[in-house]
Amino acid sequence: SQKIEQNSEALNIQEGKTATLTCNYTNYSPAYLQWYRQDPGRGPVFLLLIRENEKEKRKERLKVTFDTTLKQSLFHITASQPADSATYLCALLNNYGQNFVFGPGTRLSVLP
C-alpha cells in the first residue's frame, strides 16, 4: 500500500542546533516533494520544493535533500530558533501530478 511517514510525531531541540526531519514514502514515484510549515490553527505555508533529479535544495537556513533510491527526504533547519517551532509537513504529488498526499507532520519545538 502507499504510505508517507515522517520520522517522529514530535521533536525537541535546543536553540542554535540543527533540526533534522525525515519523510519516507512507499509505493509512490513522485516527480518532486514539498515541505510546508503549519502553525497551530492556521493553514500550511509552502517552504521548499525539490525535484527528483535534484539531490539538495537550500533556502536561507533551510536545506532539503531527496533520495529517490531510499525513497526519503530530509529537511534541515540550521541555527534553529524558538520561532521555528511549528509542525512541518512533507507532501508529494500522486496520480500524474494531480492530487497531493501529505505526511502526518512532525511537531518541532526549539527550546531557548
Added chain:
Amino acid sequence: EAQVTQNPRYLITVTGKKLTVTCSQNMNHEYMSWYRQDPGLGLRQIYYSMNVEVTDKGDVPEGYKVSRKEKRNFPLILESPSPNQTSLYFCASRTTSRNEQFFGPGTRLTVL
C-alpha cells in the same frame, strides 16, 4: 494581497442539515483543492479541480460535493453532514506552472 479566503471560519451544525463552505482565491490559479485535517491522520485531500468545470475525487470524497463554475471559487458542499465530518477544513490553490500550494485560513466544522 494575494490570498485564499474561506467562509465561515467556524461552524457548528446538526446532522443532516445541508451546508456550504465557500473558498475564493484572487491569484487566478487554475488548480484548487479541499482538504480535511484530523488529529493523527494529517491532511487528506477531499476533492480537487484542475480548472473551471473540471473536478476530481481526492482520497476521501465520500459525503462531499464540489463545483467549479468560476475560476476563483470552489465551494465545498455537505448535503447531509454527519458527526464523522467534524474536522478542520482547508482550501488551497496553485497555478499549474508552479507547484506550491497556497492555503486558506481553515474552517473548523463541528457536526452534532
